[in-house]
Amino acid sequence: MTTSSTQTRKALSKIAQLRLQKELEEWHDPPVGFKHKVSDNLQRWTIEVSGAPGTLYANETYQLQVDFPEHYPMEAPQVIFVPPAPAHPHIYSNGHICLDILYDSWSPAMTVSSICISILSMLSSSTSKQRPPDNDLYVNKCRNGRSPKETRWWFHDDKV
Amino acid sequence: MGLIVQLSYVIILSYFQKNYTVLKEGDIRQRQEESISHVSAVLSISRVAASTLLCHYKWNVSQLHDEWFADEERVRRTVGLLSRPVFFSSAKELTCGICFDSYPRHQIHSAVCGHPYCTTCWKGYITTSINDGPGCLSLRCPDPACCAVVDQDMILRLASDEDKEKYSRYLVRSYIEDKKKTKWCPAPDCSNAVEFEVGSNVYDVTCLCSHAFCWNCTEEAHRPVDCSTVNMWIMKNSAESENMNWILANSKPCPKCKRPIEKNQGCMHMICTPPCKFEFCWLCLGAWSDHGERTGGFYACNRYEAAKQEGLYDEAERRREMAKNSLERYTHYYERWASNQTSRQKAIADLHQMQTVHLEKLSDKLKEPESQLKFIIEAWQQIIECRRVLKWTYAYGYYLPDHESAKRQLFEYLQGDAEANLERLHQCAEKELLVFLGNDDGDTDFISDFKIFRPKLAGLTRVTRSYFENLVRALENGLSDVDSQAASSVSVSSKNAGAKGKGGKAKSSTSRSARSGARNIDDLTHWNCDRCTYANPDSLTSCQMCHNRR
Numbered sequence: 140m141t142t143s144s145t146q147t148r149k150a151l152s153k154i155a156q157l158r159l160q161k162e163l164e165e166w167h168d169p170p171v172g173f174k175h176k177v178s179d180n181l182q183r184w185t186i187e188v189s190g191a192p193g194t195l196y197a198n199e200t201y202q203l204q205v206d207f208p209e210h211y212p213m214e215a216p217q218v219i220f221v222p223p224a225p226a227h228p229h230i231y232s233n234g235h236i237c238l239d240i241l242y243d244s245w246s247p248a249m250t251v252s253s254i255c256i257s258i259l260s261m262l263s264s265s266t267s268k269q270r271p272p273d274n275d276l277y278v279n280k281c282r283n284g285r286s287p288k289e290t291r292w293w294f295h296d297d298k299v
Numbered sequence: 300m301g302l303i304v305q306l307s308y309v310i311i312l313s314y315f316q317k318n319y320t321v322l323k324e325g326d327i328r329q330r331q332e333e334s335i336s337h338v339s340a341v342l343s344i345s346r347v348a349a350s351t352l353l354c355h356y357k358w359n360v361s362q363l364h365d366e367w368f369a370d371e372e373r374v375r376r377t378v379g380l381l382s383r384p385v386f387f388s389s390a391k392e393l394t395c396g397i398c399f400d401s402y403p404r405h406q407i408h409s410a411v412c413g414h415p416y417c418t419t420c421w422k423g424y425i426t427t428s429i430n431d432g433p434g435c436l437s438l439r440c441p442d443p444a445c446c447a448v449v450d451q452d453m454i455l456r457l458a459s460d461e462d463k464e465k466y467s468r469y470l471v472r473s474y475i476e477d478k479k480k481t482k483w484c485p486a487p488d489c490s491n492a493v494e495f496e497v498g499s500n501v502y503d504v505t506c507l508c509s510h511a512f513c514w515n516c517t518e519e520a521h522r523p524v525d526c527s528t529v530n531m532w533i534m535k536n537s538a539e540s541e542n543m544n545w546i547l548a549n550s551k552p553c554p555k556c557k558r559p560i561e562k563n564q565g566c567m568h569m570i571c572t573p574p575c576k577f578e579f580c581w582l583c584l585g586a587w588s589d590h591g592e593r594t595g596g597f598y599a600c601n602r603y604e605a606a607k608q609e610g611l612y613d614e615a616e617r618r619r620e621m622a623k624n625s626l627e628r629y630t631h632y633y634e635r636w637a638s639n640q641t642s643r644q645k646a647i648a649d650l651h652q653m654q655t656v657h658l659e660k661l662s663d664k665l666k667e668p669e670s671q672l673k674f675i676i677e678a679w680q681q682i683i684e685c686r687r688v689l690k691w692t693y694a695y696g697y698y699l700p701d702h703e704s705a706k707r708q709l710f711e712y713l714q715g716d717a718e719a720n721l722e723r724l725h726q727c728a729e730k731e732l733l734v735f736l737g738n739d740d741g742d743t744d745f746i747s748d749f750k751i752f753r754p755k756l757a758g759l760t761r762v763t764r765s766y767f768e769n770l771v772r773a774l775e776n777g778l779s780d781v782d783s784q785a786a787s788s789v790s791v792s793s794k795n796a797g798a799k800g801k802g803g804k805a806k807s808s809t810s811r812s813a814r815s816g817a818r819n820i821d822d823l824t825h826w827n828c829d830r831c832t833y834a835n836p837d838s839l840t841s842c843q844m845c846h847n848r849r
Contacts, residue, residue, distance in 0.1 A: 154398060154419070161399045212397060213427040240443070247397045247424055248414075248441040 149209040151182055158212055162251055173255050182207050185221070186255060194263045201225050203258070204234075205251060215245035217288050218254055226268035229261060233278045235287040236261075237271065239294040242287075318499035319514065321507045322481070322492045324471065331474050334360055342367055347450045348380055354436045354470070357477035379439055379448030384413035395420055397441060408457075410440045412447035421457050425449070429462045433469045485517045486510035502526070511687075523774040524691040532694035536633065553577055554584045629697065636693040642725070643686035649729065650679035657736050664735075665749060674757045678728045681760045685721045685767050689714070695774060705781040713773050717766040724759040732756070 151159065159181050166175045176185040184205040190196025202221040208214040218241050220234035229237040240249060240257055271277070281290075322330070331353075338360060339349040355378045356363040367374050375382065386409070393407045394400070397420035407415045416424070420441075428435040438449040451470075455463055475481045475492045484491045484506035493504050495514045503520040505511040511520035513529070521529045550559040553569075555577035560569060569587075571577045578587035653675060662669045692714050699707055735749055773780065825834040826849060828842035841848045 154423070157400075158398050210423070210427070213423045244443075246441045246443050247420065248416075249443055253443075 151207060151211065152209050155207060155209065155211040156181065159207060165250075165252065170252050170256055170259075172259055173252075176202075184251065186251075188255070188259065188262075190225075191259060191263045195265055195268055196225055196262050199225065203255070205254075212247040212249070215241055215288070216251070216254070217241075217286055218258070219287060225262060226270060227262060227265050228267070228269050228271055230271075231274050231277055231281075232270060233281055235277070235281065235290070237292055237294065239292070242290075242292050243294075318496040318501060319504045320494045321484075321504075322475075322494055323507070324490050327471055327474055327492060331358070331471070334358060338363060344380075347452050350451055350470075351380060351437075351448055352378055354473055354477075358474050359478075376446070379437075379446045381411045381447050384409075384411060385445065385447075386413035386415070388415070397424070408453070410447045410449045410453065412440050412442070412445050414440050414442045414445055414447075416441060418457070421453075422459075425454055425458050426462055429454075429458060429465050429469075433473060435466060436469055436473055482514060482517065484508060484510055485512055520687065521691045521694075523688070523771040524695045528694055528698050529691065531698060532636075535629070551581070551584065554579050554586075632693045632697040636690050639686050639690035639693070643683055643690065646679060646682045646686060646725070650676070650683065653679060661735060665746065674753065674760065675728070675732065678724065678756050678760045681764055682721065682725050682728060685717070685724075685763060688767055688771060689718060689721060692717075692770065692774065706778040709773065709778050709781050713766075713770045717763070717770045720759070720763040720766045724756075724763045727756050727759055 163175075163181075169175060172189045172191060174187040174189075176187060178185065184207075186203040186205065188201045188203055190199040190201075201224065204219050204221050206217040208216065218236060220230060220236065222232065222234050224230050224232060224234040231237075236258065238257060238261060240246075240254065277290075281287075334353055335346050335349045338344075338353060339346045341364065342349065342352075344352075352363055352367075352374070353360070356366075363374075374380075392401045392403055393415040395402060395407065395417035396414055397416050400417065402417050406417055408418060408421050409415055424441055425435075425438070428438050435454070438454065439445070440447040440449060451466075454466060458466060475483055480497050481492050481494045483489075484493060486506060486508050489506060489508040489510060491506050491508060493506060493514060495502075495504065501522070502513045502515040503511060503522045504514045505520075512518065513520055513522075513526060516526040516530060518526070518529050518533065550561045552558065553560050553571040553575060556571060556575040558571070558575070560571060569579050569581050571579070579585060580587055658669055658672055658675070661675075662672055665672075692710075696710060696714065699710060701707070731752060735745070735752065826837060827834055828847055828849075835843050835849075839849075
């Protein structure tokens with residue numbers, strides 16, 4: 140689904156490459172619960188997430204796909220779960236994640252690690268494995284390969 | 300021309316105080332500067348800090364003062380005006396928090412908070428933010444946990460010229476767009492704004508660019524019709540719903556593939572377009588293969604009649620019929636609305652032509668100063684204004700409920716009178732004036748003819764104005780005159796009183812032509828009232844309608 144949008148994406152800028160290489164070095168010692176799947180593609184990372192023990196997602200693993208735009212880190216990366224995505228009130232079945240730092244509240248001082256930590260904390264604080272109420276409608280709208288960054292998100296709930 | 304059109308407004312609105320101010324871009328910047336100086340002086344802070352605060356408080360100086368003096372710390376926290384840095388380091392080299400490279404101290408910049416970022420990253424951060432929109436006016440330190448504001452000085456120091464320009468436009472825009480009592484003039488290419496006196500109920504304003512618009516809804520000026528009617532009407536004109544009604548009225552869905560099919564003329568044997576290609580009868584929508592001699596011929600398709608009797612087609616048929624009627628009704632009003640709009644555009648062009656070309660020539664020919672020919676300009680201004688009012692009364696008429704027949708009668712009566720007079724005035728200004736604009740010098744009748752023309756045009760202008768004033772007044776009070784049972788007093792608008800009397804006297808004659816025919820009786824047994832033009836029997840010495848003495 141996201142392949143089409145990545146193919147048309149412009150190559151990384153020099154600044155983006157340098158910064159990603161630095162981030163990649165940091166990932167030799169990844170944050171707890173994450174594993175970077177090594178590949179040659181600097182512009183698309185695949186990261187394995189393990190649900191934290193004692194939470195609803197304990198003993199489950201999911202794949203995060205992170206695509207970087209030309210002007211990373213000035214622009215936010217696109218982060219989605221590769222389906223099957225965890226059942227969560229802020230995660231759609233197509234893998235799109237409703238999390239403000241991925242869109243409006245992104246800051247270039249954030250990193251892939253800080254995003255991962257936010258996502259894990261979002262999973263850990265969940266009290267029910269439910270899809271967002273508008274899941275079917277939204278997923279249907281995205282069928283033409285729309286990126287979550289083209290969505291106008293409403294971040295109305297910071298409890299979960 | 301701009302000024303002239305505006306003047307015509309002043310004439311029309313002479314009984315209202317001007318309740319708005321037009322602000323040019325220079326005025327806006329000046330006001331911003333004044334507010335910044337004021338706040339900076341009163342709060343003893345830098346101009347840059349004052350500007351940041353004013354942006355946050357939507358340029359509301361008094362609210363800013365109140366909150367600042369109530370709790371300065373809280374205001375500083377919300378806006379991000381820290382009083383001391385939160386990040387210290389005495390190292391010679393610092394790591395940029397965005398690209399993670401190390402730089403010597405002098406290549407590192409920070410907002411008041413002290414978080415270190417290199418020049419390149421700051422530039423990227425600022426450019427991205429400016430290109431994202433007006434949010435750049437409240438830019439914060441890139442550190443997600445820090446709320447320190449990135450002030451104007453820093454932005455202007457690091458942004459490209461193009462971005463600085465954009466930033467300063469956002470700053471000007473914020474002054475107009477964040478405040479409740481200012482709005483941009485909606486005319487294309489106009490950069491003026493209008494400040495409106497809140498509490499006034501006359502919303503029509505005219506910008507210095509000559510565009511007249513409604514301050515409330517920013518559509519073009521539409522007094523006396525209210526904003527919601529105008530809005531409905533504009534929506535209606537653009538709405539797909541009219542097309543839908545047309546499709547309903549003039550087409551039927553193919554019984555097989557359900558696509559709408561339009562039938563112009565011709566036989567009832569329909570063949571849907573490929574790929575469907577279904578052949579069917581237009582009348583009964585049954586398959587054509589079922590038709591033939593047996594069914595009684597195509598033009599009297601008895602299957603259809605039978606089905607209709609059974610009530611099968613009634614609902615759809617009734618909807619089609621209703622849609623057709625409503626479309627006709629809408630077309631009636633739309634045509635008149637649109638043609639008044641066209642006439643108005645033409646009149647604006649004619650007035651312009653008159654002012655730039657003809658007036659001077661005419662003044663030479665008549666050997667009169669141009670100031671003596673002001674009545675011609677006034678006539679055209681009156682025409683332009685009346686076309687505008689008349690145009691919107693058609694939107695009003697469309698939405699006037701059918702069951703309010705008394706109101707509808709009064710409305711159509713007033714509108715009809717106003718329109719008839721406007722036509723006479725427009726005709727006179729357009730056609731009769733033409734004679735005097737030709738090149739036939741030396742015509743001895745020229746000057747004497749003009750002597751007759753002058754009072755005629757001036758008189759028509761005056762009469763038309765008063766008819767439109769009546770119309771505007773009546774619509775503005777919701778045609779409420781028909782509700783009042785009180786006898787018509789002299790203070791009540793004479794035209795309204797006239798309509799009331801007529802409605803009561805001759806209920807059967809509802810068509811306007813019949814009524815206006817009666818009024819224009821020219822024979823010796825009647826006299827026309829000077830004030831309300833009502834045709835009174837010769838035996839009376841004061842007007843039956845408005846009690847004006849003969």
